[in-house]
Amino acid sequence: MRSPTISSVALHAGVSVASVSRVMNGFAARPETESRVRAAIADLGYQPNSAARALKVRESDQICLSFADIGNPAYVSMTRGVGRVLHESKYRLVLASSFSTVGEIIQQLESMGRGYADGLIISPIYSDPKITELISQLKMPVVLIGTLPTGLDVDNVHIDSSLGIKLAATHLKERGRSKIGLLNGPLNTNPGRRRSDGFRKVLKNLRLEIVEEQMIQADDFTSQSAYEAISRYPLISEIDALICGNDLMAAGALRFLSELGIDVPGKIAVVGIDNTELASLVKPTLTSVDLLAESRGELAANLLLDRIANPKRASKKIVVQPKLIVRSST
């Protein structure tokens, strides 16, 4: 047996389908009509079919959130922030994650044309001209979290992660450290490249010497890769501080250092990035640069809702300031 439709309700209530629809959407109706419709709805357990509604009004009531990998705690926080905001709205959250290649992102973006979402929040880990082009051609509101590619005119939530590196490095210098290493993620990712650029720039400004070997890249942003990467770090006995690509990587580094009996922060101070819950759970607790992923998610979601409500406003760019949270690893 099929679910009740608006016609069954109309029949049951002895009114027209239009009246049912109007009652449901809050338009004026005679009290008598309204109560009969409501009674019929309750009797039949009617729920409007979302596909039919979506087809007619051209709104899916869905928002798509797209990022690289839900394994990364920063994205989890972001998802939480977005979820919290959407939860207060009529929108459902569709997750488009787990894709790892540029090709998959492109495929994903192309399929947005099917209209299953009213808006897109995307935080691309890779930059690619094709991705930029596809985003700019999208007919729906888009919020990009991360570095906005040049020429792309969409709402943007951006955190100055090179400022994050600066906070970390300055803090380390104040603590008397002068030989700072960077344990980074892959350079072909946006965060990886920004951290590396920021690092280079900041060290120069601080008049700290810098050689290429100070920077090392792990294969990805996991603690395991970080552990493996640092175990082949050439300058391990020369540095007195280490900035890591994120907290997971920092935790991997801490493990390695502890196994080698290298004192943290005595011999080497360690700074993480993201300020996840992990930072206060490892020993020593980890100084970390908070990139406010959860609030970025909230900001992005609010920006998107605002843009949906007001499609013609000029695009906004929100810059979020990272915060350094000092703990005992420095």
Place this chain on the structure above:
Amino acid sequence: MRSPTISSVALHAGVSVASVSRVMNGFAARPETESRVRAAIADLGYQPNSAARALKVRESDQICLSFADIGNPAYVSMTRGVGRVLHESKYRLVLASSFSTVGEIIQQLESMGRGYADGLIISPIYSDPKITELISQLKMPVVLIGTLPTGLDVDNVHIDSSLGIKLAATHLKERGRSKIGLLNGPLNTNPGRRRSDGFRKVLKNLRLEIVEEQMIQADDFTSQSAYEAISRYPLISEIDALICGNDLMAAGALRFLSELGIDVPGKIAVVGIDNTELASLVKPTLTSVDLLAESRGELAANLLLDRIANPKRASKKIVVQPKLIVRSST
């Protein structure tokens, strides 16, 4: 300007809409027809409208995943598992999380009648007769991850978490511990209750004495609550082992114990649950019962896809065996 529709494509290709539809859905067509349709699709950048298709074929190509809070790493792993499986399929993943009350779950379940999802994977943290009833009335395939309420006939992926407690307690007894504490989450949740029941039962079987004060409940499953709860644990100086509701809570406990200068595992051995990445990142590394959240997610997703393909098969129940991963905290 509106997106191209199947009619525009038909017009452009000089064929009927039916032919376009057939080409798109892989039905036989003359090579000439097929190539003209494909060319027109490419020319116009046509993407079929998913709402229209959903309305007609009664399939949304979406799967809904519903759980309590994406803040919990176990659910994140589960989401990952589900996401990985769905990624290989045509289905999109809709996340319905962040709800905290029974009322919200109910509301969520009621709205499933709108047909925006072809299937539901749900892992309810609370048990409630109303929830059970609503699930059983759902017209779509459902997989429940967790304890199956009596009388509910849906596919189920279940992990015997009391067996998990048993593994932990037996291991601790073998290590010569006899006074084991339980740092649990709230008792009004399914996992909380199961852990408490399991704990009671196992200790009895192991002929270890048990008093009520051995079990303590934190306000929720976070490390912070765990920290606060253990700081008012009455028997802290008497126990020689502690089983925690999950790894986060264990990490909170470890932090407290380390601040008090209580040696782990010398004075108190600590066991976590979930075996998240965190377990190998804290110091000492944490012995933990792996509840295989990610594979449960995969299993559930596969079960759901199988059920969608084959709606009349009898419901299956998959029981997953927890594994104890021994590390240095015991």
Place this chain on the structure above:
DNA sequence: TACTTGACTGTAAACGATTACAGTTAATCG
């Protein structure tokens, strides 16, 4: 050649909502 067959193709009716428009009531006013 005429007829059957098979392989495609096109027409038009759904799917279940929303909404413009016209029609119906009831209320108000002169």
Place this chain on the structure above:
DNA sequence: CGATTAACTGTAATCGTTTACAGTCAAGTA
């Protein structure tokens, strides 16, 4: 009391697909 108006209601078109059914056309068969 009849006319005007306001408030509500119903009819039917529409959104963009899929698909049953009937039609076309060429090839194969007698």
